[in-house]
Amino acid sequence: MNKKEIQEQRVKGYFIEATKEILKSEGLKSVSVRNIADRAGYSFATLYNYFKDVKDLVFLCVKDFRAECSEYVTAHTAGVTPGNRRLKATVLAYMEYFIQYPGIFELFFVEKLSEVDNKGNTTGLVTSLLTELCAADWKYCIDKRMLTAREATLKQAALLYSITGLLTLYLNRRYPESYSAFLKQAGQLIDGQLKN
Amino acid sequence: MNKKEIQEQRVKGYFIEATKEILKSEGLKSVSVRNIADRAGYSFATLYNYFKDVKDLVFLCVKDFRAECSEYVTAHTAGVTPGNRRLKATVLAYMEYFIQYPGIFELFFVEKLSEVDNKGNTTGLVTSLLTELCAADWKYCIDKRMLTAREATLKQAALLYSITGLLTLYLNRRYPESYSAFLKQAGQLIDGQLKN
């Protein structure tokens, strides 16, 4: 039945929305079956009629947050000169988003998936985001003969790993100790990767 | 009394040893108060007479693992030509150690500390390890006029972030998908950072 499917999607949406709210406000540590269900207005047991387990539900949020992060970055880099300038602005905005929502960083890069969740393919969604956001500017640099395609691929990978590492250390270990020091490191990192 | 202190350190050692065993074999997910106490031969309640909470105990393992990792790396880079060659070998051995013990990577870079645990200063122990292991070779490169001191500092930081990010993505998201692809990325990353 179509009606059933619509209603099912609606209820699923309530649970997903509740989970996203908790992730953005209190973070991953506060995400629990009872907590989600309370916010969604259902019993905790109802959750299991719509999702096979809580991890399944949690990782369904990745798609939405990916889109939100994408919008955040494009909104904060509108009007910046294409090429290296916008590349740097893009990466900085990307980091800003996760600094603002540490729970989403945890969800994207830290929290273990349940088991073979090849369906959602979280890894692909997560790792392709920065690549996608930078794609136009890498292409710009290649077209302007500032880089070869191979160099761009290498730099893009290096940038993804560096940024992920810096965010990991800052969010989990407060390293560097201050936000200004973090920003300085981020700047040096990006400049270092783009130079030459 | 000195006798009391010796005995206290002994019992503490039993708990720490038990925790380290679990971390190396089953990983962080299997570390629980009851699990540790069972292995140590005590009741779970006894643990709280020696440590303020389980996180306190867990992070006391960092010091030992740091030393172990250090030994692992120096043992696996003995006889390698100093400079860029040994720098690369050092970083690769450093990664190997965490690939071998993913639970220790989690402990070092992921697991949240309880509260202000400034006493143990986990962050310092963790972030200074790679720096320490590479120090002699950076110095070598500077002395040989291959790098300026400032360049070395920048490259050292970039390397720490890249390596941490690559390990994070590989251990938590299986990205890249195979170990051989991971090693290839690691090689490219190190070469890229060391070049020029």
Next chain:
DNA sequence: CAAATATATTGAACACTGTTCAAAAAACAG
């Protein structure tokens, strides 16, 4: 050595976690 005191160890209890399942409630069909 025996009694009194101090210390160490312990299990019960509490509040949480995720998950399952049979019973109750609601929706739908005839």
Next chain:
DNA sequence: CTGTTTTTTGAACAGTGTTCAATATATTTG
């Protein structure tokens, strides 16, 4: 309204970390 199907639900179970009063073990004292 009755009978059937679907949805929702709380009880229950096995886990988690932590606290605390009771017990068992050492140590000191008479």
